[in-house]
Amino acid sequence: MKERPKHRFANLPEGGENPLNYAVTQRDRSTLAMVTDAIAHKQTLLAYQPVMRNVADDKVAFYEGLIRVLDPTGRVIPAREFMPVVEDTQLGREIDVLALRAGLMALADNPDLRLSINMSARSIGYKGWTTMLNRWLNRDATIGERLILEISEQSAMQVPELVANFMEQLQSRSICFALDNFGSGYTAIRYFKDLYFDILKLDGQFIRGISRNPDNRALVSVMLSIAENFDMITVAEQVENEEDSRLLTSMGVDCQQGFLFGSPTTRPYWTVNTQERKKMTGFLA
Incomplete structure (x- = not known):
């Protein structure tokens, strides 16, 4: 009788029996290592994107500060490439603290600036974040009075009672709250009466190409009705062309954000000299 061969995967590392799983595992480990190193060496910064109040007049309502990390080569890495990996770890809390710190410093240095900063419900009660x-x-x-805290729909709905209590405490200090990526998850509308969000940001998947998509127009109309009933300002995310922008304005969307008005930049107008400012029309409101 022939000797049975040893299992062909016996000496492979964890996840190695499935090439795809192995590749994902290695990528996630590499991402965690990169973010850990960036935090340790303070290689993080904010990129700022305008949220337009009056599109026709280039009036900026506020800016959103988006966290970025630098890889070992100095390349700027956007949040979408690392947050899904770190958001449920201690690194996620530390990233929230660093984003908040950078945003608060910008607000302190620029008395006319209004700024939104992303955070997760995971940071509620986190000593480093609240102390900061x-x-x-x-x-x-x-x-x-000039700070807006953005919490994603998915994050807020994980612990709605905790978020409601947190918001109640900070609204007494004039802080505004925005519900980010609305429509991307499964928000229980019944929580709206307890959460008191000031701003409703409509998820970009319903905004991109809305002028050519009647289904998305219907869905956005429903979202706008919800916002109106709860007295919330609306922001359409990921607006990328004039046709969509005009339609959103006609539908009654209050503010718009997207590449049509400016991509996120690590060198916003308040960090450049006067001559350069004059060239940056639309950022002088």
């Missing part, structure tokens, strides 16, 4: 926020608010009360 309270320190800056106690130093300058006007920061709270």
Whole structure:
């Protein structure tokens, strides 16, 4: 009788029996290592994107600060390439702290700036995050009046009662809240009466190409009705062309954000000299 061969995967590393799983595992490990190294060496920064209040007049309502990390070569890495891997880890909380710190510093240095910063429900109650926020608010009360905290729909609905209590505490300090990526998850509308979001950001999957998609127009109309009933300002995300922009304005969307108005930049107008500012029309509101 022939000797049975040893299992052909016996000496493969974890996940190696499936090439796809192995590749994903190695990628995630590499991403975690990159983010860990970036945090340790303070290689993080914000990229700023305008949210337009009046599209026709190039009026900016506020800017969104988007966290970025630098890889070992100095390349700027957007959040979409690392947040899905780190968001449920301790690194995710540390990233939230660094984003908040950078945003608060920008607000302190620029009294006319209004800025939104992304956070996750995972950071509620996290000592490093709350200590950072309270320190800056106690130093300058006007920061709270100009700060918007964005929480994604998916994150908010994981612990809605905790989010509601958190919002109630901070709204007394004039901080606004935005529900990000609305429509991408399964929001329980019944929580809206308890959460008191000031801003509803409509997920980009319903906005891109809306002028050619009647189904998305119908869905966005429903979202706008919800926002109106709960007295929330609406922001359409990922607006990329004039045709979509005009339609959204006619539908009653309050603000728009997307590449049509400017891509995220790590060198916003308030960091450049006067001569350069004059060239950056649309960013001088």
